[in-house]
Amino acid sequence: MTKITSLASALGFVASLAVTPAFGLDLKSDVAIHGFGGWAVGDTDGNKYLGGASNRGFDARSFALNIAAQPTDQLSVHAQAFWGTPTGNPEVLVSELDFAFAQWKFSDAANLRAGIVKTPFGIYTELFEVGTVRPFFDLPQGMYGPSEVIAKGYFGVGFTGRTGSVDGWELQYDIYGGEIELDSLAAANPLLFSAGPEPAAGGEGGEGGEGEAPTRKLVDMLGGRLNLSTPLPGLRFGFSAFTGVPEVEGGGGAGMGDSPKSQTVIGAHLEYLSDKWAVRAEAAQRDGGVGDMNIDASYLEVSYYLTEAWQLAARYDQADLEVREEPERVPLPSFTEHEDIALGVNYWFSPGFVMKASIHWVSGNLFAIPGRNPKILRKMPLDSDTTLFQVGFQFSF
Secondary structure, eight states: OOBOOHHHHHHHHHSOBOOSOSSOEEEETTEEEEEEEEEEEEEESSSBBTTEETTSOOEEEEEEEEEEEOSSSSEEEEEEEEEEOOTTOTTOOEEEEEEEEEEEEEETTEEEEEEEEEOOOTTTGGGTTOGGGSSSSSOOHHHHSSSSSOOSEEEEEEEEEEOOOBTTBEEEEEEEEEEEEEOOHHHHOTTTTOOSSSOOOOOSSOSSOTTOOOOEEEEEEEEEEEEEEOSSTTEEEEEEEEEEEEEETTOOOTTOOSSOOOEEEEEEEEEEEOSSEEEEEEEEEEEETTTTEEEEEEEEEEEEESSSSEEEEEEEEEEEEEEOSSGGGSOOGGGGEEEEEEEEEEEEEETTEEEEEEEEEEESSSSOBSOSOGGGGGTSOOOOEEEEEEEEEEEEO
C-alpha cells in the first residue's frame, strides 16, 4: 500500500476521484465527485477477525473520496484517496492513495491508462471501497484480504477496451504492466512466521512495528483480464492473471529468500445479477514469490432481495497456504488455513445507504489470530475456531 503524509492526504482529498457511475454530484458537466464509507462494530468469542474482537473494542471505519474529470472527449482523469482502518489492526488509522491515473480514449476498443491505475482482476478490485455494491460489509478475505493475492492499484501503463455485441456476446479486455504493491501477509499476521529458535518480536497494535514483514512489491509486472458478457442478461465470466518479480523493501525476514522466485497469480470469476439475485464466485492461485508460497483462495457469494429493502446473503470463503521455503517457521498447521461461512441480513434505506448484520463461523488462524505478539503462543492454547457477529452501515453518493 502507498502511504501518504498528512499534506499529501489533504491534497489527495482535493484531487481525488469518482469513477463508479453511481450517486455522483456533478460540479460541472465534466467533473463528478463520489464518496464511499462505512462503520461497523463486531464481537467475537476470542480471536481477532475483521472488525471484531472479544472485548468489543474494535471497530472498522473507512471513507474514500473519488473524483473524475473529463477535460476533453478523449481525456479523463481519475483519482481516489482512502482513510480507514486496515483489516486485522483497527487501532491504526491509515491514509492511502488508492489510484490516480489519466485515460486517453482512442475508441471504445482501445483506451490508454497511465499512473496508479485500478487493478483489473476478478470482480471487486475496481470497487474495493464501494460497500453498496456487495451484500457483506467486508470482502472475502481469501482473495481480497491481506493474502498477497491482489492489490487495489498498480503503478504503470495499461490498455482497456470492449468490443461491440455479437449475438449477445461482448468482450472486455485489460492489458497492463509496471509494478504492484501487495499487503504483506506476515505483516497482517505477525504470528505466521513466529516459530523457530528466534521468534520475531512484535507488540500489540502499531503499524510498521518490530517484527512486521515489509510490503511485497512486484516489479517487471505484466497482467491481463478478459471479461465475457453472455446473451443471458446479467451473466458474465472471465479470467485474470499477472506475474512479477518480488522486490522486498526493508531487507530480509522470516521466510524471505535472498533470491525469491517470480510470483504469479491466476484467477477465474463468474457473476450473475438480476433484480432479485446476485451470485458471484471467484477462485485464484498465488504461486512463488517471497517465501516460495502457494495460496489457493476461492469464494461463493449468494444474495436475494425478499423485498426492495430486505436482503438475505450467504457466503463461503476459503484460503489455503503452503510455505515451501522454511515451512518450520509456521508455528501451527491452523495458520495455513482459512474457512469462513457467513450469513447476513441487510436493510436498504436506499440504494446508497444500507445496514448490514452478519454472523461468521471461521475455522483456521490465517486471518483470525489471538493477538499481534508472537509471545502469546507460549502463554495460552490457541483456538482455531472463531465466531464473529458484526453490524455496520455503509453509504455511497
